[in-house]
Amino acid sequence: MKEKSFFSVLLNLPRLIFMKETRGVALVAIKQLGLVTIIKILFKTVTKTGFIKSIKCVFTFKLDDLVASMFVSMWDVFGDREAIITGEKRITYRELKDRVLRLANGLQALGLKPKDRFAELLLNGNEFFEALFAGSLIGCPMPFLNWHLKGDDLAGAINRASPKILIFDEEFYDDVIAIKDKLTTVKHYVMVGAKLKDGVMLYEDLLSKSANTMPKVSIALALNPYSGGTTGAPKNVNYFDGFGYLISDTSEKPKTSLKDYLTLLVKQVSFTYWFGAHKIKDKKSANIRLLMPSPVYHAASIIGWTPLLLHGATGVAMRNFNAEELLKLIEKERIGWVFIVPTIIDRLLHLPDNVKNKYDLSSMKSLICGSAPASPELKEAANRFFKERGCKNNVFHEFYGSSETAVVTTLIPEDYEQNPKRLASVGKARCGELGIYNKEEAKWCAPNEQGYIFNRTMMTESLKYSGSPEKTKSVFEFVDGVRWFDDGLIGYMDEDGYVYLTGRVKEMIISGGVNIYPNEIERIINNHDEVTDVAVVRAPDADLGECVAAVIQLKKNSAINKEDILEHCRKNGLRGFKIPKIVEFAAELPRHIDGKLVKRELEDKFWKGIERRG
Template identity: 95%
Template sequence: MKEKSFFSILLNLPRLIFMRETRGVALVAIKQLGLVTIIKILFKTVTRTGFVKSIKCVFTFKLDDLLASMFVSMWDVFGDREAIITGEKRITYKELKDRVLRLANGLQALGLKPKDRFAELLFNGNEFFEALFAGSLIGCPMPFLNWHLKGDDLAGAINRASPKILIFDEEFYDDVVAIKDKLTTVKHYVMVGAKLKDDVILYEDLLSKSPNTMPKISMALALNPYSGGTTGAPKNVNYFDGFGYLISDTSEKPKTSLKEYLTLLVKQVSFTYWFGAHKIKDKKSANIRLLMPSPVYHAASIIGWTPLLLHGATGVAMRNFNAEELLKLIEKERIGWVFIVPTIIDRLLHLPDNVKNKYDLSSMKSLICGSAPASPELKEAANNFFKERGCKNDVFHEFYGSSETAVVTTLIPEDYEQNPKRLASVGKARCGELGIYNKEEARWCASNEQGYIFNRTMMTESLKYSGSPEKTKSVFEFVDGVRWFDDGLIGYLDEDGYVYLTGRVKEMIICGGVNIYPNEIERIINNHHEVVDVAVVRAPDVDLGECVAAVVQPKKGSTITKEDILDHCRKSGLHGFKIPKIVEFSAELPRHIDGKLVKRELEDKFWQGIERRG
């Protein structure tokens, strides 16, 4: 029997059905779509594909045509429901279907074949999702380019993915022209905008000249994000293999059994259940209405717009983030689901009272935070902020994961309502497997014992960095014959299985032979009432090798001094080498777009002309 076949899936069904995650995924689908709508979608799918062909697709497990028909049928059924809203532009599912089919045919006319890539350099908006869905229908991965990159950094990111077509917003025209001679694989440039430029195909022209019929189908989810690049060049990550293996013959087989792959797949997609998608339904539009304030190119933001992909949600895209505009859109568009980073919460909290109190935020149900550490105090403040503006229940949800793993853990309100101490955790490993490993002694750590965080998810079992086979190999460790992804983080599990992150290996400070992790020091300094943020980094020390340096961002108008910081650290329980030897102040700390501190930039200043570790 072939490993991936109708009968092999059938054999695994009884086991999968008894998983809570499976029942949760089904519950979300039923609550969001409804049984009548599900039946309509299935009927249209079979009608569009043909009854005999549909049966053949199932029994031969060649699902490309069937799944493509299902997505298009879903858009048919949703019809005039709003799909994507960007400013004054409101695209319905009927319009989305027409535009996706035209783009898919247009891309094929430009020469794209299954497994060829086309990259996007687009702001948040309907064009991003049209390209994503079009690429999925024709089996072409779409690298998500970071539009903050310029020059050689942008050229390098594009070349690592080897796309044949680049779709970009006209605001990036000059950036693209500046690196055009350095791009080794791009043959066609498609620009979103109205001004015709040399050697560029206008996006809307491509759509208008292409038919809105079904293209030649080779279904594979086109998800192809990059790692954050905070510790090096962004690496292109192959989500299309992890998510696509079950439905597409163009996706590579994961490095695990079908049984385990199916388990990890169900666990991964269950994040919609853990984040309460089954509890959210707008009274007017009868669906989830979600907001996208962070750049959609970032891997973590996929959590924010998955209901748009699977459940007929209405997505409201913010082209550029603005704290008050976010509140305004929550009220105006009745937003119930949003992915944010801790920096966004901080910006909301620091708005003037007369601005914060103007808006009714009672529609919010799931405020999903990730991508960077959030303190327990910030999490509690987020809940209070929304409760004071109309929400009846706690809204803060969190996940730990990375571009390589996708979601691993989830922290949900029930966790910390039962035990407030869990606010310091990132939840339980509900969407993957996680263990704490002692590398020096080659054993798994006991509860509350600190060690290296190892993960296994659907994504890690297929992980491959484009153009970096050695890097791919280097991030895995084998324990008792099982392959684990080493995320470069340090942490521990408590007695109940909650995960606590305590540091990053590359940020570890070795002071006089003592290992010091910045997280604890940062948390304590951040608790000072005159501090907005802090970054703790390594600095050279003649006697000790390295020492603790704290770069503090004080509140505007603050007169806080180094001695104030040191005194606060001592009173809060820090001692010895953990007390910062260097304290500096900065009006604004450098941050990556996903909210993570760019510590390397701060650390470089201390190490100029000195050789350092890592």
């Protein structure tokens, strides 16, 4: 890859300007900030950095000081605008700036240097974002730890990230102390809480003892999430390289050309445009007001809070999810943008009518869904739900992506309003590149032909699993000299470029030599009026090798049985090996916090003592 420089980037600008995605990104910035505010931020940025130094930063393409000044200038301009709301605590941008600078200086005083890591184990709240911004200013990636992990799983996740400092909420004190002797790199433990406990320092004490001046700057966007871990141990993913390369001297070069990287960069950040950020502006606060009901540590949740980073949005954090509380906050805080998983939609739909109908949801514009499959019926139900409570237009948006890729495809209301059949798709590859590949014949698939889903995004061109070089190598395939990421999914693309996911390779059931993917069977069973949730997994079969097993969670007081389910499957078009041979009922199905079914737990019961494929 050619070295980045002012002139090499300048040469690419004419081409980038004519991209629809570039115009979309600009439209969002103008809508959310306004030209006057943009000019104010730029003026303050140059003033803070110094005019001569600013010119030097641009021409040498050493942008650290300029980028740091820009973030601080944004917070200055936004001033008393609310930044983060958690319960009764309302932090303004002025307060956010003060706290971020103090934390950045405090972390450096504890010995952090550029490229060192510090990890967070935090519930949704202002401290997460303060740490994220502080780490970005001083060049230190921040691994996002899953606070559902305990014991050896938590210790393993921390050790794989090799942080020198751990910042955690008081709720997790016992969990942290229990594994403290197993943590090999952590030197300092910083706890968010009111009461000092053994072996830790208090977060607020660290802030109060530190200066609110600009720290020694070394920019590196601190984004460092883990993969979901539903098919194995969570893997640490280096977003700080992909997102930060252009502005950071500590980020590693992507494995592609500068021209290609810049194209993929613009495509990736355009998701705010595709999800309608250019159409949302609260009348009172003149910005996007967003809600964070899902854990902010999850990679997919970044989509939900990006406007907080870039556009001066107001973010409302839910420390613990509650379906009615979500509706209450949408009305109270005039929420227009929220990222959710399908499980949350389902919980909203199943609230009692007297609860659902209490709230005015007319402020909602963009309901963004991802992380797990959503059926066409669920998408339609989500739109009906919000329209019945005040929304004038369809609100459902969707994306396909993963922790490794970030956003690849987007499904927007215009897509399915033009053709309702597209509700079964995950949209078009607007934020990256995607192709359907036939591995057996080593060629790209024709429209509507099923194959492996390969994609390329800004993130895949920098992807590296910390401590797992062999794993990193194993997820890529070269086709005609181009490196593609294999996400382990099967699907097809129609004539218009819309992508349909069929299933996951690891979940494929081979029954009597026939390849069966669970998605279709799950969708049909889920449509039964008495079914709340379903997981279709593989089970051993002496004759067929493997067979279809359906584990079903019924609605309360339901009395249907196996034969009712099988008859429903037959009536809705399932034939032969696709009809479940085993049907079991469970009180509740295991789901990961991002909404994905943890099918391995269900399969283990069927395969106990039997060697299985994969």
